[in-house]
Amino acid sequence: MSDPLHVRLEQLLALGRTPEALAAAEALATELARQGQPLRAIAVCRVLLQLEPAHTRTPQLLADLYAKPAPGAPAPTPGAAALPRVPLFSELAREPFMSLISVLEPRSFAPGQPLINEGETGRSSFVLVEGKVNVVRKMDAGEPRTLSSLGEGEFFGEIALVSESPRLASVVADQHVLALELHRTRMDRIAFKYASVGDTVRAFYRERLLANVLRSHPVFSALPPAQREALSHIFELRTVEAGRVLIEQGQRGDALYLLLSGQCTPLFRRPDGQETAFPPLREGDVFGEISLLLGQPATATVRAQTPCHVLRLGREPFEQYLSGQPGIRAALMRLGTERLLHISKLLAGGRAVHEGDSRVSTQLRPRVSSHCFTNAGTPSRRVG
Incomplete structure (x- = not known):
C-alpha cells in the first residue's frame, strides 16, 4: 500500500463497477479494518457502496469490529479487543453505526x-x-x-x-x-x-x-484537567436569537457567559433613561463576571445583536467550581475591573465610544481558539 489512500480510491473508481474493482475495494477495506485503521476502512467502504449500493458485507464487518456491542453480546473474537475505539462511531450500536456510514461522503x-x-x-x-x-x-x-x-x-x-x-x-x-x-x-x-x-x-x-x-x-485553561472535564458537563450550550437580553442592568446576574459566535451589545442605561451602547462583545469574550464576583446588580444590559452561540454557567456551578480557584478568580476580577474602569472613564468624559475604547486589553481579553468550533463545508472535488 505504497500509494496514498486517496490515490487508491481514485484508481478503484476509475475501474468502475467491475468485479476487479469490487473485489479490490472489499479486500482493502477489510485489511484496513482488521489493522485498526477504521476511518480509512470507512472511506474505502463508502467508495465500495458507491460502486455497489447493495453491498452489505463490509459495513457489517466494520460494525462487528467497531460498533457498540449489544447488551448480552458474546465476547469479542480473539484480537478484536485490541482494536481502537473510534470516537463517535463506537458509541453507536450496530444498525445505527451502519446507517451513519451510509451517509458519510x-x-x-x-x-x-x-x-x-x-x-x-x-x-x-x-x-x-x-x-x-x-x-x-x-x-x-x-x-x-x-x-x-x-x-x-x-x-x-x-x-x-x-x-x-x-x-x-x-x-x-x-x-x-x-x-x-x-x-x-x-x-x-x-x-x-x-x-x-x-x-x-x-x-x-x-x-x-x-x-x-x-x-x-486563557481563563479556563488554568483549571486542572479533572475540573475542566467536570465543567464541560455543566456548561450549557445555548443558541440565542437576535434581540434577546442575556443580562439586564440593575438585576442580579445569574450566570457567566462565554460568547462562541455572533455579537452582543452592552448597553448602559442612564438615570434619564437614555442608553449608551458600547462596542460589541465578540467571539471569545466572557461577560457576567462582575455581578457574580461582587454580588451586585449588573452594571449594564447585554443584548444579542445577531444570532449567537453562548456557553452559560449558572451561579451555583460557578460558585462551586470556579470561585474557589484563585487563578480563575483573579483573571475574572482583572477582566471585570478593567471593564468597569473603561466604562467609568467613557461615561465621565462624555466622549463618543470608539472601537477599542471599552475593550479589555489583549492580555486580559481572551479569545477562543477558532479551530475548536470551526464549521465545515464548501464545494470541493469529490472522490466519486
Missing part, C-alpha cells in the same frame, strides 16, 4: 484548497482521514493568520450539526487531504429512523466543543 482536497471558508454558513462536519489542514483566520486588519494545524483523526465543524451559523475560520488543505463529511440534513434523515444517531452525534460534538473551549481559553 468521502471528499478529496488538493494542497491549498479550502475545506471551509470563513463567513460561509456551515451545514456539515468533517473528520480527517488522511493529510493535514491549517486553520486560518482573518485578523482585524484583514490579514490571514494560521491559528493551528489539524491531523489525521481530527474532527472539526461541529457547530454546523447544531445550527446554521457563519464559519468562524477557514480550514485549508496543507497537503493532499482525504476527509469524511457529514451533512446535517443527511444525519437528520438517519436520526429520524434511529434517534440514537442524532443524540449521540450531538452529544459527541457538544462535549468536544466544550472541552476544546475550556482547554484553549
